[in-house]
Amino acid sequence: MNFQHVRAMARKEWWHLLRDPRSLALMLLMPTMLLFLFGYAIRLDISDAPIAVLDESHSAASRTLQARFDASHAFTLRHGYASRRELREALQRGEVWGALVIPPDYARRLQQGQARVQLLLDGVDANTARLVQNYALLVLDNLARETGQSPALALQDRVYYNETRESRLAIVPGVIALVMAVIGALMTSLTIAREMELGNLVMLRTTPLTHGEFLIGKLAPYFVLGMVDLAVATGAAIWVFDVPLRGSLVGLVGISAVFLLVVMLQGALISILAGNQLLASQVALVQTFLPAFLLSGFVFAIENMPVVLQYVTYLVPARFYVSLSKAIFLKGLAPWMLWSVTGPLLLMLAVLAALTWRRARRLGLLP
Amino acid sequence: MAEAARESGQAPVITATDLFRRFGDFVAVDHIHVTVAPGEVFGLLGANGAGKTTTIRMLCGLLPPSGGAIELAGVDMVRHPRRARARLGYVTQHFALYGELSVRENLEMQAGLYGLPPGRARERIGWALAHLSLSRLAGEKARSLPLGYRRRLDLAAALLHEPRILFLDEPTSGVDPLARQQFWELIYELAEAGIAILVTTHYMDEATYCDRLALMHAGRIIAEGSPDDLLARPLPTPLLEVRGEGCAACSRWLAGWPEVLEIIPHAGYLRLRLQPGTDPAALAARLREEAVRRGQRVDAAEPVPPDLEDVFVTLLEEDSAS
Known part of the structure; x- marks a missing residue:
């Protein structure tokens, strides 16, 4: 191995590299x-996803639920929808990525421990839909745990090494x-x-x-x-x-x-x-x-x-x-x-x- | 064969003995012998496919021979290619340096590839630039040079490490006549400095510049000697040159004469190769009479000595016939 030969070759290649604007770029x-x-x-996570809300319960409990969604960085709530049809239209137009429906009996059933809310999702972007769903589940779970209702699903909200996810x-x-x-x-x-x-x-x-x-x-x-x-x-x-x-x-x-x-x-x-x-x-x-x-x-x-x-x-x-x-x-x-x-x-x-x-x-x- | 070496009193620096190369069933080079002495310009001639390039590639170590021995400046090329390569310079048929690099950069790279120490490299590059009139173009990209100068750069690159042997594979093909002339002057200077030069060409006028020639046909050397030796060979086919305004018209009826073997038209004159045994003077007289009878003007029709091309054509015909 003669170092001088190597050097001559390398230097030539270097000149070529520096001269060719395409390769340099x-x-x-x-x-x-x-x-x-x-x-x-x-984007493998969401932040400030626009979510429409239809609150048919008009109770303190339903307002607490909305506050929880609002407090999450993942969602931004949009109000002012009067019916499910309007929600669907908003989804269709792509104004919102999902819609949350709080039924009239929410407060009553919450006390009985079997409250339900409905989440409508825009399945066109399946990945985003899944993300919205997971984040929403998380919000619901947290709320259920704190208010003492035993949740059906217990998600461990802790991700290692990428805490901010x-x-x-x-x-x-x-x-x-x-x-x-x-x-x-x-x-x-x-x-x-x-x-x-x-x-x-x-x-x-x-x-x-x-x-x-x-x-x-x-x-x-x-x-x-x-x-x-x-x-x-x-x-x-x-x-x-x-x-x-x-x-x-x-x-x-x-x-x-x-x-x-x-x-x-x-x-x-x-x-x-x-x-x-x-x-x-x-x-x-x-x-x-x-x-x-x-x-x-x-x-x-x-x-x-x-x-x-x-x-x-x-x-x-x-x-x-x-x-x-x-x-x-x-x-x-x-x-x-x-x-x-x-x-x-x-x-x-x-x-x-x-x-x-x-x-x-x-x-x-x-x- | 070794006359030149004996004359100069020096041992040959290129010696190829019984060199042989086949590609499958095809024999490209058929047991040839080549010797070149220091300071000698040796020309290898032949049509495309005659085996010139295969021969030169074997001599340079680019192609292993199927048989035979090659010795360059005392080094066995087949067994010690590394040492042999340091002693030879090679100018390829096509430009093989880097077009994107400048003239000087190309030379610097070559100096590095041959392992010249920095001081020596500077000195040799300076010499090459000055000697081959490239100084003015040192900063130009090699690609932008005119062809004649690109060949000079090739030559400069092949000379940096002061080889004792130089191989030139059709170095002037495609180069204009003036640049070719200048290139040959350079070749003579190098030969005078004692470098053994082996050159392939298919230009006949260039062949006459060589000290010694070998004509290749179908992988064999069918004739070898100095241009004068070759021209002195008695030619079985006499030659006649016909000049005059009417000679183009003459060629039509001349083609029917049994004594005329071949008519080679040139600008303003014809060259006739005659059947062996024909008396050229008698035929010339008949030709003039016939021209007068037909009212076509012929100024001269006389026997001429052969040139190298005539000699080679005859040699090739003899070789093909045998």
């Missing part, structure tokens, strides 16, 4: 864009994985294929450059940029999105470096196998970005997937990284405390490194 804007997109746009706390660490998967795999998938496509490889073959020097020199600049992206994303997570970093920063950086290498090697391998840029980038997208997005447990919980798909997730490096970065951020753990997650990532690194190294031999450079 992708590397610098992508992380910020993804963070803000997912940090703000994906804000989904962005869980999402932002996941976005970091996504960012790294994009930078790592998409960018590196283009780089070797480009040399093959444009014929530069023919020239390199006549130089004393070895395939190992070639690989390391090519990947080094992307590793540096990937780590810069990690810093940007982590900084944004902590200072813009107020995600607490409870675990070790060193651990986070270390495991992120391992993950970055894994996706970069994936990209490099795809690049060598594909041999042209278009195919390579498409395969890389399907192979790394989409699994990182869909199968990593970043947005969709792995436990809720079909069993077969759950097994598939074990092949997705992002799956391990997402759970690890969440654990480091939110639970304050360190990578070495979670060998069941760190181990597979290290194994993937070793396997991919060996595969890429072997494949790179076929590039026709010196061994």
Whole structure:
């Protein structure tokens, strides 16, 4: 391994990177864009959901119930509806996400311990409907418990690690994985294929450059940029999105470096196998970005997937990284405390490194 | 074969013995021998598919031979490719440097790939820029250079590590005549400095610039020697040149004459290849009479000595016939 050869290769790649406005924009804007997109746009909780109220009871008890809904941050009550038909129309127009009906006999039946209220929901957005329903149940349960009525359902209103139950706390660490998967795999998938496509490889073959020097020199600049992206994303997570970093920063950086290498090697391998840029980038997208997005447990919980798909997730490096970065951020753990997650990532690194190294031999450079 | 080496009193720096390469059933290079001495310009000629590029790729270590031995500056190319590569420079048929990088950056990268120490690299890049008249363009992107200058950049990149051997694979194809002339002047200078140069080409005028030529056909070298040697070979088919306003019209009836093997039209004149054994002077007289009879103007019709192309065409015909 001649360091000078590696340096010549890396420097050239760096010049290429800085000159190509598209790749530079992708590397610098992508992380910020993804963070803000997912940090703000994906809503897995509700706040100030507009709920229409039809109070047919007109009692002290029904006013207490309304006050409870009002006091919850999840809901904003809308009054002034005279009938159920008006409620339905309001739902239809999308003015409100749900409607609460307090029947005339509410106060009387409450004393008998069998009060009922009705919640009308807009099922068009099933996810939001479920959220509204759950939040409403929670309000009712709390009220029932406090007034001494034994509730039929006892929900434990305590969520660990994400006390405010804000989904962005869980999402932002996941976005970091996504960012790294994009930078790592998409960018590196283009780089070797480009040399093959444009014929530069023919020239390199006549130089004393070895395939190992070639690989390391090519990947080094992307590793540096990937780590810069990690810093940007982590900084944004902590200072813009107020995600607490409870675990070790060193651990986070270390495991992120391992993950970055894994996706970069994936990209490099795809690049060598594909041999042209278009195919390579498409395969890389399907192979790394989409699994990182869909199968990593970043947005969709792995436990809720079909069993077969759950097994598939074990092949997705992002799956391990997402759970690890969440654990480091939110639970304050360190990578070495979670060998069941760190181990597979290290194994993937070793396997991919060996595969890429072997494949790179076929590039026709010196061994 | 080794005359040139003996004349210069130096051992050859390129020695390929019994070189052989097959692709499946197809034999691309069929047991050829090549030697090139320091300071010699050796030309490899042939049509596309004759095996020139396969040969040069094997000599550069880009393609492992199916059989035979290659020695470059005393190093076995097949067994020690790394050491051999440090001794050779290669200019590929197509531009293979980085179009997005500037001329200077490309050279800096090459210097790094060949492991030149920083001071030496600066010195060599300075030399290459000045020597190949690229100084003015050092900051330009390689992609934006005219083709002739891109070939110079290729050459500069191949020369940074001071190779003793230079391989040029059709270095001037597509380059305009003036730039080609200048490129060849550079090649001569390098040869004078003692570099052994192996060049492939399909331009006949370029072939005459070489010290020694080998003509390839169907994977074999069918003739080899200096351009003068090759021109001195007795040609079985005499040649006749016909000039005059009416010569285009003549070609119509000449095609029917059994003695005329081939009519090669040029601007303003015709070149006739005659059947072996024909007396060119007698045929010229008959031709002039016939032209007068038909009222077509012919100023001259006389036997001419062959040029390299004639020699090669004949050699290829002989080879195909045997």
